[in-house]
Amino acid sequence: MPQEVKLEYDPKNMPFRRLGSSGLRVPLFSLGGWLTLGGTVVGDPVKDIIKTAFEHGINMFDNAEAYAAGRSEEEIGRVIKELGLRRTDLIITTKLFWGVRRGPNAGGLSRKHIIEGAKESLERLQLDYVDVIFAHRPDHTVPMEEIVRAFNFVIEKGWALYWATSEWSAQQIEEAHHIASKLNLIAPIAEQCKHHMLHRERAEKEYEPLYRNYNLGTTVFSALAGGLLTGKYNDGIPEDSRLAVQTEKQFTDQAAHLRTPEGKVLIEKIKALTALAENELQCKVSHLALAWVARQPQTSTVILGASRPEHVVDNLKALEVLPKLIPEILEKIEGILGTKPEPWPTFGRPELDAFGGARGRGRAGLLVLFCPCKEFGALGGNDLFVDPPPPKSTCKSNAGLSH
Template sequence: MEYRRLGKSGLQVSALSFGSWLTFGNQISDKVADELMGLAYDAGVNFFDNAEGYAEGKSEIVMGNILKKQGWNRESFVVSSKVFFGTENKGPNQVGLSRKHVIEACNAALKRLQVDYLDLYFCHRPDKNTPIEETVLAMNTLLQQGKILYWGTSEWSAAEIMEAVAVAKQYNLIGPTMEQPQYNLFERNKVENEYLHLFKNHGLGTTIWSPLASGILSGKYTNSGVEGTRLGMAGLEWLKDRTLAADRMEKASKLQQLANKMDVSLAKLSIAWCLKNPNVSTVILGASKVSQLQENLQVLEVLPLLTEDVMAEIEGIVENKPKRPDF
């Protein structure tokens, strides 16, 4: 396993990490979840990603039980939670980024995950109804209490992250260390364009989600239906419609042909492409089957195959490279 610094921080995270979105407490059994986490940990994965909103809190309960059962040295792994969407109860103060919810959600996540502190704590979305000063101060309180070690954002705009950085500087507080954006061959603008000044001037780290574009870059949807996959789950019709758009399907098929020519899976090619970006700290893998995770954990072997010619061939297929700003 390769380990990378989380932005300018001293924390080192495995280049491949493991997340529980849509699977833990929902799509897979607790036994399979245990097997997947054990497999990831044994392969050198040290970062496990979660959130209060995943399966309305059940995902963190499942992960917490596994962490307790496995008995791993607490210093050997990094675990996260995210605050914004709440759990099963959606009262007026049980969602968002108010000081009340940020602190109460952290305490609840600690109980569900059965840990004394969170290594990473994310603001899962920006909250237009809460002053950014209030959220930054709440995060700083948790840092001072030792309940979290680093805080960051997920799916925030560069302007919103910059505002948080500015507030932190103004009050001499600790600002955001990392952002968790979607990044894959179809979603590129934030990481390759919008955030560039944050990488350059503030050392922002990234924990990438959906490297396979919700599965379309795994190759499993090009020749078969969605039954038995996350896109076939009730309530996720919006994800299915967006993911299986005709243009993306056509490009995925061409990428599959390239992967076949290279004798690698489309999934490994797509994840390796994400890791090729120097501003990527870690790519979060999701899995519902042991065989699926075993294969994707071998991605680092594919990185040397991504030569300039191969990268150019990929660009010729997707034709969506963002135009970089001039600094």
């Protein structure tokens, strides 16, 4: 018997983009469960966070079997039932690799764990299928053909609609596509990668051929650089902050780095970025950082984290900043941070953009990067608005751009 729908979905003004080469439309901002949902936040507060996100246009929820040892999936599954959300309104993703228990076959990307892990994730989520299932990390101990075939088996069984990768190298993703093409199987449609103002090389340079050759999508995590780009560490490490209380190596290493001379230089740059956000854009530096990632042409969705409902509402103010990211502002950001990757050498030939067009020219279906007119700002043809529809272009610039 179908579950009663208690809460109807209204996308509000959330832009939607296609996830890579697939037909799946995903919201520009989604919500992730890492550390918080099922971890530091359990019970009714989880419901409040997800309900707030859903009511503000977020209908995509990212998870993993390893998040809080499976409890994150359990919490999200419970909340979906309790809120009475229609399954077809939702985009649910999960990831496999680490498993939830110890054992020689309890993790990794063997056919055994991919199949058993997928079934266990669905049980915890109380769902018949997930929309996208990710390989949470590469597995050098398993033949790539076995991995590709196993994820295709999961799709054939109807347990997932698509599969994708997370933190894979460009070479590994290329190999998966090659094998899928050779065997007439489904290739990964997206990569879940770290991408923020301070970490750009992989997403913007290493994956560049994958965007061009396969229209690879990205579901971006750590857009706020673990909290650095919120400005909360501008005056030291607060006692109740993640860097102060978390004991995982990635957090202790980051805390230690901030105390080094290089870390102090970085904080000064973030202070300058904070001043730019507040004085010229009238927003928080966190809003600027999220909008900056969202405007990147390769970004399909930016995964938000939240431990309280108000965090979701505040983060979505980044949508208001997007149209303000005109070329002059972007140049000032680069002047402060200096993190733009060096382009591939052209050996004297005319420089091309990441998608094969002349630098400075737009292309239908992609974000306009360098339009001198301010009508569209950072948004372009890659954004699919559910409500309202995109405005008709009246651009009078002579840059030859395609909005």
